[in-house]
Amino acid sequence: MKLHRLVAPVLVLAALAAVPADPAAAVTVSAAPSPAVVTQPVAVTVTADFPLVGAPSCTMEVNFGDGSPWTDAGTCTTTPCTLSGLTHVYATPGTFTLTAREKAGACLTPPNPPDPGTGTLVVNPPAVAVAVSPPAFQTARGAAASQALAYRFTATPPASLTLSSSKGVFLAGGRVVGEVRAPLSAAIRNGTAIVTEAVPVPVAVLERAERLGTPQVVYQRQFSNAFLSATALATLTLTTEAGADFRVTRIQLYFGNRRAEAEVARSGPAPKAFADVWFTGSGLLRGYWEVDGRRLAVVERHLAAERFVTLRLPDPPGLPTFQEGTHVLRFVVTEPAQEIPLPEAIYFVASGGTAGRARIVLLEPGDGGNVAASRPVFTWRAAPGCRTYLVEFLERAGEKPVFSAYTRATRYTPPAFTLGAVFRPGGRYLWHVKGFAADGTPKAESAIGTFTFGSKAEVVPGEILVAAADDAEGARVLEAVQDRYELRPVRTFRLRSIGWRCAVFRTDRDVFRLSAEIRREKGVVLAQPNYVFRTLSEPMSDLQGLGRELDFERLHRRLRGKGVLVAVIDTGVDTGHEDLRGRIRSARNLVPGEAYRAEIHGTAVAGVIAAALNGRGIEGIAPEAELLALRACRQAAPGRPEGRCVSTAVAEAVDTAVAERAGVVNLSLGATVPDPLVARVISAGARRGVVFVAPAGNVPGRGALAFPAAHPDVVAVAGRDAGGRPFPDAEIARMADLSAPCIHVLTTTPGGDYNFLDGTSLAAAAVSGVVALALGRDGRVDRGALHASAGGLCQWAERLLAMRLCRAPESRRSGTGAPATRR
Secondary structure: OHHHHHHHHHHHHHHHHOOOOOHHHOEEEEEEOOOEEOOOEEEEEEEEOOOOOOOOOEEEEEEOOOOOOOEEEEEEOOOOEEEEEEEEEOOOOEEEEEEEEEEEEEEOOOOOOOOOEEEEEEEEOOEEEEEEEOOEEEEEOOOOEEEEEEEEEEEEOOOOEEEEEOOEEEEEOOEEEEEEOOOEEEEEEOOEEEEEEEEEEOHHHHHHHHHOOOOEEEEEEEEEOOOOEEEEEEEEEEEOOOOOOOEEEEEEEEEOOOOOEEEEEOOOOOOOEEEEEEEEOOEEEEEEEEEOOEEEEEEEEEEOOOOEEEEEOOOOOOOOOOOOEEEEEEEEEEEOOOOOOOOEEEEEEEOOOOOOOEEEOEEEOOOOEEEOOOOOOEEEOOOOOOOEEEEEEEOOOOOOOOEEEEEOOOEEOOOOOHHHHOEOOOOEEEEEEEEEOOOOOEEEEEOOEEEEEOOOOOEEEEEEEEEEEOOHHHHHHHHHHHHHOOOEEEEEEEEOOOOEEEEEEEOOOOHHHHHHHHOOOOOEEEEEEEEEEEEOOEEEOOOOOOOOOOOHHHHHHHOOOOOOEEEEEEOOOOOOOOOOOOOEEEEEEOOOOOOOOOOHHHHHHHHHHHOOOOOOOOOOOOOOOEEEEEEOEEEOOOOOOOEEEEHHHHHHHHHHHHHOOOOEEEOOEEEOOOOHHHHHHHHHHHHOOOEEEEEOOOOOOOOOOOEOOOOOOEEEEEEEOOOOOEEOOHHHHHHOOEEEEOOOEEEEEOOOEEEEEEOHHHHHHHHHHHHHHHHHHHOOOOHHHHHOOOOEHHHHHHHHHOOOOOOOOOHHHHOOOOOOOOO
16 A cells, blocks of 8 residues: 555656646747848757757757748757757748648657647848939930949848849839830849949930930839849930030041041151040040050140041150051040040051951941941951951041941941940942951951941831721721721821822831731721921021122012012911011911921021021021011920921921912921931922922931932922031032022021021022012923022022122132932
8 A cells, every 4th residue: 555655646747747737838949130131141949849848859950931841940859949040031921831740750759739839920022222423414416325333232131132124214204205114133242232333315305305305314224033123213314415414425446547446657746636525514635545455645735615526646645656567556544434435546566557457248248238226236257367357437538437336246236325425327328347366466357348338217106007088988987997907096197289098097006017008908098107207407606697699689679579488397487576567367286186287497597598688687598588487496405496297297287278279388407317208208399399398317327318319309409608618418409400509508597596407408498588589570380490400599490590699719619519310
């Protein structure tokens, strides 16, 4: 009996020792810090209690709740047991359940229940801020620019992650006005990262902002990953050239041969070296000339007012020529901070000539071909022994390159800043490649190739114009085309002069290919893109007098154009201007969705043609002619004369002018390609006796007349500058019917003002005025005389009007001789 009494308590004590004091805490798992941040290391702790039967030997494992595999936390050999030292990094934010348990097959003594144990951890994304440097900058209106931006990222708490941005957008007035489709990636490590970008600012973005009436544009980039985003903003303010930030926008190096490469004899005369520097704003330019990394001369020069300056390497020191081989010349800008690649020029010092050089074959573009304005590509065939190539682009043979670059590849794409700043849409250029060996010795060169830059027609994106007969059947044809090709209607209109009904549609397809398909449909008389035309003048503040081409005093004693209606198809004309008041029979708006308004270009053209003889202001060439002001173009931006118009509005305006019996139609606008619809209505008007006048264009090197000046029924007018030189160049002047003054032309501007403007638009207006004088005298003109020119306006006017006008021999003014016929 005593024995039983002794054993019973021992059994009771053992049973009591096997039950943990807190069953809910037998196995636990926790993490710190809590809450945690993505990519931040988290320390995980596991605790466990075991029965008091010998020493436990149990391996515990942890699951982190994020899809990663179970991980050993360690082995418990005592009770209670604490296992630490395990870390984990979460890649995404969220609320995660951590689980700790005995590892199957690895426990001699399992822990007390409950097993497994769980815990909760909240993981937050880090706070990422991005600062832009500079946060604001200025650029000049109407000039393409490039701005270097630096994005500095800070993650709090410090974390490592990657953010990306697919594109940057320009915002004006809350609307997207442009994009930069260049991806950027920011690899943030230990909480920081810096990413840089050279942002091209196209002229189109600035024009859209000005049309919206805002002088500021915000450049925005959204950087993000799967769980967070950060927005970077930089503010661009539009200003004048003088008010823009002082910035070097382009540098071109060349030698006395006007090329970026030269060859000289050892110890011979050194080639002269020049740097053309384009800039905005004003400030102190600091830099230096160097050859092969050795500084030759320091430059400090204050630049203001101009947009361009030519710097010359001083002599002395001049370029060294005592060592044979290739030498690299650079002009390094140290102030202002450089945002564009620094160009190089190479000269080779040798004792021999150039015989034996291999020929480089130019591949793309083919000679005389076109290159895409969006991304031009130039390729050539590799030449034996050549490691480096020099690519040069010129406007004319024998002149200095407009741009040059070195590359080790046989394929070259000019940088974004050159598109528009160097190469003009529709311009014709030359290109040439030279090859150099590893030691810089010239080894090969190509012939000179030619190409046209961005000559593909400018069109309204996604708009197509379809025409059919103006009757019930034509209406059914247009409806059928709309249904078959799933087009979205925009508007319809009639051209009574040719008996057509026209419809404008929207489409997501390529408008050129779709036009070709629709033209094959029965009943369709025309299908084409909605082409873009632009007025052809530029602002000019140089207060020089208009070159006296015609003797107005003698002219207006006999002829004033009375009774002649001149249609001005342009931007809006200021009907209230004191020099135009009473001269405008009618003013109409043909720009869809807008009201008639007074604008610069149309007002200027109207003043040249018909400003009144009232003792105030200026004198028009036909001061008693009447004007039909047809607003078919929209001013591109406030304060700038350039206008933009499309096929539909121009065609409607011509049709209206013909219906109103205008004797002269002035079309001071142009496109790079012929427009079939506009060509058709012009031909119809010409058959009814209407005289059409248009400018030859303002783009030098294009090698072709702008349209509609290229139309055979249109009088094509080139320009001449104050020195009698042809404008835009001698080749286009020879193609035109005649040339007229187009530089520093004083004329009317909105608000009762006057200003000096440039451009062949004004030359065309002067010719329209002379035609109005001829019609006012005889009621008709000799069409052969319209196109049979011997040079300038005055001589042409003397023949057309059969009266003496020229104050000096024409040869002193024309500067071009007799232009060749364009027909």
